[in-house]
Amino acid sequence: MREILIAKDLYKVAAEKFIEIANDSIAKRGKFTVALAGGSTPKALYQLLATKNLAWEKVIFFFGDERNVPINSVESNFKMANETLFLPLNINQNNIYRWQTELETPKKVAESYAEKIDKFTQTFDLVLLGMGDDGHTASMFPYSMALSETKKSALENWVEQQNSWRFTISFPTINNARNIIFLIKGEEKSEILRNVLEGEFRPERLPSQLVKPENGKLLWLLDENVAKLLTTYGN
Numbered sequence: 001m002r003e004i005l006i007a008k009d010l011y012k013v014a015a016e017k018f019i020e021i022a023n024d025s026i027a028k029r030g031k032f033t034v035a036l037a038g039g040s041t042p043k044a045l046y047q048l049l050a051t052k053n054l055a056w057e058k059v060i061f062f063f064g065d066e067r068n069v070p071i072n073s074v075e076s077n078f079k080m081a082n083e084t085l086f087l088p089l090n091i092n093q094n095n096i097y098r099w100q101t102e103l104e105t106p107k108k109v110a111e112s113y114a115e116k117i118d119k120f121t122q123t124f125d126l127v128l129l130g131m132g133d134d135g136h137t138a139s140m141f142p143y144s145m146a147l148s149e150t151k152k153s154a155l156e157n158w159v160e161q162q163n164s165w166r167f168t169i170s171f172p173t174i175n176n177a178r179n180i181i182f183l184i185k186g187e188e189k190s191e192i193l194r195n196v197l198e199g200e201f202r203p204e205r206l207p208s209q210l211v212k213p214e215n216g217k218l219l220w221l222l223d224e225n226v227a228k229l230l231t232t233y234g235n
């Protein structure tokens, strides 16, 4: 099931949805497992969530993707979430599963993370995603090898466009989630978003089109600027 929600106050709605899913997961299963998005868009969401009441000790954090950088790099998705969310909420380190980018090779980084996911959870309660202006999501970039992964839960991905390695959970893992939320804003992404949501199905070129939960819910949470070219809303 796909829902498109255009929010005047994107982060307020995003925080409400996050807390709602978290409370439901905790009530049903005693914990809430979430794969956080990286990049710049979710930063304000994490800052807002750090002011919210929730049984944070019952939240288990993973990352949908990571860059091939040390954790103290300004590029690190872990660093951004640590500074905006984990430290302000004093989250127990044992509840944070980050990509160990310090391991010797990209393959070892990815294998160790896939092991963590496989051991801890088969199904994320929430996968939070962003979308790049090229239609990528997590670190699934156009025409990259990871798009076709059907077995592993997480893997390394060579990104030609950036001449660098990236780390990403796979589409089977994303699409196995109970809830998926795309958090996207900005006029500069309005055309690519229209192509993803209303254009031809071209997943190699528009990897975000491969996000299709098997049984879970998919919410496209958009600001008015990014949604301005859309002609159809709703499921």
Ligand code: 6PG
Binding pocket: 037, 038, 039, 040, 041, 042, 065, 066, 067, 077, 129, 130, 131, 132, 133, 136, 137, 138, 139
């Ligand atoms: C990353 C992300 C990536 C991000 C998009 C959008 O590591 O960069 O996980 O998929 O969500 O690139 O990034 P912005 O939010 O910065 O536009």
